[in-house]
Amino acid sequence: MREQKKLNTIRKIKSKNSEAFFLVIRGLEVGLFAGLIAVLYRYMLSVAEDGLDKVLTFIHGSWWKIAIWFGILWLIGTFVCYIIKWEPASGGSGIPQVTGEVKGRMSPSWWKVLVAKIIGGTAAVFAGLSLGREGPSVQLGGMAAKGIAKITKADKTTELRMISCGAGAGMAAAFNAPLTGIMFVLEEIHHSFDKNILCMGIVATAVADFVSKLFFGQSTIFSYDTVNFPLKYYWILILLGIIIGLSGVGYTKIMLKLQDTFKAIKKVPNTVKLPLVFVFSGVVGLVCPQVLCGGHSMVEFLMNEKPGFGVMFGLLVAKFLFGAICFACGAPGGTLYPLCILGTYLGAAFGSIALQITGLPDGLWQEFAVIGMAGFFSATIKSPITGVVLVFELTGNMNNILPLVTVALISYAVSNLLGSEPIYEALLARISTPTSENQGSEISKREKIIKSFVIPTGSDLADKKIKDIDWGRHALIITVERGEDSITPNGDVVLKAGDEIVFLVSQRRLAKTSEHLEELFEDRYKPST
Structure with missing residues (x-):
């Protein structure tokens, strides 16, 4: 009897070792290809943003050039509309679509999504829409992994695991944040701890992050000098957490309501509605170009120039309103990074007032900015651990972890108490589920x-x-x-x-x-x- 138990234990160890090796190999495949696709998309968006800057400089002060540019924007909007019609899963952020596939609610063509998302997303950013690369990178990573699974004829269980880890790898490559990538998969997509996903995912996100850093370098997006937050002023952080929690609830409700309103306008076809948003982006580019695209220029402006409260609040409102319109139209592009920018400006604006009232060290205003990002992420996406890890990897600074966690958890709790649903889950619920006939042979297996x-x-x-x-x-x-x-x-x-x-x-x-x-x-x- 003892010998039989010993043999069973040996077989179990061998089986687990072989499975772990298999997961590592799959993780390497996923990380490499998802990372390369995310890098390609990131590069194309940077080219699109540079091109937009040149266009805005070229048309400045010339009404006939502006008129031509508006006509081009209309054509781009029409083109993107037909791309979305060709592959509906390419519209919007992409995160709900990946979650829906992992949960078995849809199964789009991986190569069509890759083509449509890359082309459509690049066109939308060239037009200046307030959309980021991070959400689409999640979807692109997932679809790249699905393509590898299909080509290698992986079983369906392995395919779904690869899609999940590819999504994390895409986020890792977009943010240069491998831990954030795997935490996002576990906390946001699966809502559970799966050892197989963890094993494959850690390898995939690390490889994708390495690939990304080979092309874009190792510098962090935020860089600042830490000032220790005085313990007797933690009541300010509690107040900040409450305000950000309330703001996150409002943000989610308004964004979803605008999307529903946009879809409810049935008398105007999408071939008109979408181009109108693109032309409106051209108007915004003439009046307030800082709020165009994902918001990377807003980060540089905030951290380098340290604007006053009025300027910060004005940019915050403009970014929110313009971003809400771009989000509602369903163009290919993400809301994740623009959402982080809103949290950053909200925290910085609050901090500028708090510093004046309390006399806290002036260097703390940057701390308020990064804390605001984590809080707003937690209140809207409802993934506080991912939010904290994200800020750590974006800043490379973990010295003030306690204030960060304090605000993130309070804003998360406020959002929960008010019954706000996670924004990506709400978006997933609004996506129509394909019928079994539309899903083809995959279901028939x-x-x-x-x-x-x-x-x-x-x-x-x-x-x-x-x-x-x-x-x-x-x-x-x-x-x-x-x-x-x-x-x-x-x-x-x-x-x-x-x-x-x-x-x-x-x-x-x-x-x-x-x-x-x-x-x-x-x-x-x-x-x-």
């Missing part, structure tokens, strides 16, 4: 997919027998991992907090089954009696 969930501490699933829980008709438990032990599932097995439950899920029912399982593993689940 009826392939099974492996998914795993960890029972959190305090969950109502803990101390319950497997047979007493409704797992759904299309989810089969294949093992329960408890520490180093694998427990063969049967109805009388009592589950414990920390157990990792591995399911075999029908691909045809992946979306509904995944949604049901996610609800089970949340704290709100109450088992029927």
Whole structure:
């Protein structure tokens, strides 16, 4: 008996070692190709922004040149409209689309998304729309990984894992932030800790970050000298967290409402509505060019010039209003970095007032700026850990981690108390789910997919027998991992907090089954009696 247990243990170790090696190899593939695609997109957007600057300089003060430019913008808007019609999944940020695919709600053509997103996103940025590269880089990374999975004929479980890790690799390459990439996948896309995703994802994000730094260097976006925040003034951070939390709730509601309003205008076709937004971008470029594109110029202006409160607040409002219109139209491009810029300006504006009232050291205003970014990220995307890690990697500075965490958690809590939904989940809910006919042969394969969930501490699933829980008709438990032990599932097995439950899920029912399982593993689940 002891010899048999020893043999089983040896086989299990060998199996885990071979699986880990397989995940590392897949991570290398994903990181390399997702990183290269994200680098290409990042380069094309930089060329587009430079080209826009030259155009604005060329047309300055000449009405006939401005008129020609507006005509070109109309044509670009029409072109982008047809690109979105050709591949609907290329519109918008791209993060909800990746999440939807991982959850089984859609399955677009990977190569069409790559082509449409790169061309459409570059055109939108050349036109000056307030859209960033980070969200699209997430989608591009995911689709690049999907392409590798298709070419190498990976099974569906591996493909979905690669898409997830490709999304993280895309974010890592866009921000030069590998830890942020993997945290975003776990916290925002999966809402759970999956060891397989973690293993493959760490390799993928590290490789993608390396590829990005080969092309763009290793410098951070923000660079500032840290000033220790006095403990007796932490009440200011509490106030800042509340204000940012309220602002994040308002931002989410307004952005979603504007998108719904834009779509509700049925009498005006998209071939007219979208070009109008592009022409409006031309008007904004003449009046306030600082708010065009993603917002990198706004960061440089803020950190180098340290403008007064009036200028900061004016740019904040202008960026928000223009960004909301660009977001509502559904053009290919991200909202993630523009969102971070709003948080940065909100924190800096608050800090300029707080410094005058309290007499705190003047050097703290930059600290307020980066803290504001983490807080606004947490309040809108509802991923506070990712927000904190993102600011750390963008600044390369972790000396004032406590103020950062304080504001991020308070703003997150305020957003939760007010019932604000995560913006990307809200966007995913607004995306129409393709029918099985539209998803083609992938559904007809009826392939099974492996998914795993960890029972959190305090969950109502803990101390319950497997047979007493409704797992759904299309989810089969294949093992329960408890520490180093694998427990063969049967109805009388009592589950414990920390157990990792591995399911075999029908691909045809992946979306509904995944949604049901996610609800089970949340704290709100109450088992029927």
